[in-house]
Amino acid sequence: MNFLADENVDRQIADRLRSTGHNVEYVAEKDAGISDDEVLEMANKKNTLLLTADKDFGELVFRQRRVTSGVVLIRLAGLSSTRKAEIVVSAVKKHGTELMHSFSVITPGAVRIRHEIE
Numbered sequence: 001m002n003f004l005a006d007e008n009v010d011r012q013i014a015d016r017l018r019s020t021g022h023n024v025e026y027v028a029e030k031d032a033g034i035s036d037d038e039v040l041e042m043a044n045k046k047n048t049l050l051l052t053a054d055k056d057f058g059e060l061v062f063r064q065r066r067v068t069s070g071v072v073l074i075r076l077a078g079l080s081s082t083r084k085a086e087i088v089v090s091a092v093k094k095h096g097t098e099l100m101h102s103f104s105v106i107t108p109g110a111v112r113i114r115h116e117i118e
Helices: 011-019 036-045 056-063 081-099
Strands: 002-005 023-026 049-052 071-074 103-107 110-114
Touching: 002 011, 002 036, 011 023, 011 081, 036 049, 036 056, 056 071, 056 103, 071 081, 081 103, 081 110
Parallel strands: 002 023, 002 049, 049 071, 071 103
Antiparallel strands: 103 110
């Protein structure tokens, strides 16, 4: 799968996804400091799944009705970067393309996928 990882995503998550064969562009490596609007637009142009830890993307998708290729909100505060990476990779492996064109939230105990984001 193809991902765009927002700069607030732990580097280990991007690296771990890459090591399992996924294509991951990491905002922190190329375009650090760009706005949330620009991040969402970049993900949409490339038709990639956006990984973020920023709850503001819920506002953009649901309140402002912004079109999205898919957003995965990572809510794993308090866990080590290594554990976060394990959980995200496991969720991607289990749910795969189901995450596309959805708004998903990964927490320590669950993955919630909301398909009707239009």
